[in-house]
């Protein structure tokens with residue numbers, strides 16, 4: 166059989182993975198990358214340390230219109246296969262509570278190992294080659310850049326999403342969808358800080374606190390996350406906020422729903438426990454004001470923001486455990502780590518191949534798939550890259 170010619174758009178996480186597996190499957194692979202270098206977003210991942218996957222895996226970690234579809238792809242190249250793959254490339258993995266990093270704690274290690282393997286397999290990477298269109302050409306496809314036309318038996322669009330300020334972040338996937346009639350869900354920021362209404366912002370800016378955030382949409386409690394929350398002049402940030410953000414943003418932007426976050430500044434004590442504790446302290450130090458009773462519990466800066474001067478203990482406890490914030494929007498897309506939305510999985514077969522233009526595949530963030538914070542977005546990139554790469558090579 167003649168060697169299959171595959172063009173991959175984007176030398177990011179899923180494009181490199183797809184390239185390696187397509188080449189291992191015997192295909193001739195060329196990756197076209199718009200940037201001057203491959204893997205810029207991968208280098209930025211995990212604060213430069215690259216949280217490449219997570220030992221805890223279940224379908225709820227992967228979000229999109231059809232999470233079951235996403236889970237089927239993950240199962241075909243799961244966390245064990247991912248760790249075995251990277252170990253095979255020479256990476257020594259390190260677990261931090263199940264979050265997997267390279268032991269060097271350098272994203273560069275992951276990128277270098279992928280590039281070494283790609284080079285060894287003869288995968289060609291052409292940088293500064295920005296793709297403009299994909300079209301049918303006889304029995305195959307043609308990929309056009311500003312200066313060149315590349316014929317291909319199969320094309321893998323691994324061109325990511327517009328999220329983040331990393332150079333190369335683009336909505337090329339949507340442009341290709343529009344050219345090819347592929348259905349898609351508009352991209353929106355996810356894993357992103359949230360803007361909230363109110364006059365707290367300036368007063369609380371700069372505080373970091375262990376807190377919980379509960380997401381309430383149209384009066385219905387949706388989910389709760391706890392951890393380090395950062396209070397900023399525009400609103401709230403931190404991992405717990407990131408975890409709820411894709412649902413909050415889609416509810417605000419798409420459905421114009423009423424979206425609230427209930428912030429609990431003392432999530433490790435129930436209201437009754439906190440009240441009991443404060444009453445005990447009041448008995449021991451009756452000369453203290455209620456605000457002073459909270460001194461050993463909350464950052465100084467927050468006490469006057471939330472506890473009224475003459476509040477009783479019961480009211481003060483509610484005031485710090487049930488702070489209702491009205492979410493108005495996401496912070497700008499450049500602050501988002503990923504996008505929700507992308508190529509609709511309803512328009513893809515079980516191998517991520519277009520039902521509208523056979524031979525055209527989509528991977529990574531280009532697909533209507535986004536993961537929770539904790540290595541799930543890269544796991545999706547590895548799994549989807551593997552599935553598209555192996556399938557396109559056949």
Ligand SMILES: Cc1cc2nc3c(=O)[nH]c(=O)nc-3n(C[C@H](O)[C@H](O)[C@H](O)COP(=O)(O)OP(=O)(O)OC[C@H]3O[C@@H](n4cnc5c(N)ncnc54)[C@H](O)[C@@H]3O)c2cc1C
Pocket residue numbers: 174175176177178179180197198199200203204205206207209210211212215216217218294295296297323324325326328329330331332333334335337501502503528529530531539540541542543544546
């Ligand atoms: C700051 C930050 C930290 C993150 N940390 C983590 C983490 O620790 N763990 C985790 O799981 N996820 C993390 N993510 C998310 C993760 O990096 C992405 O989900 C993942 O890189 C997506 O892979 P991809 O292949 O879909 O896209 P990308 O890795 O973005 O690759 C797409 C490539 O396509 C290229 N491209 C785009 N348009 C064109 C075009 N028209 N022509 C040619 N090339 C094009 C781009 O330049 C890019 O190189 C982080 C993201 C950010 C921004």
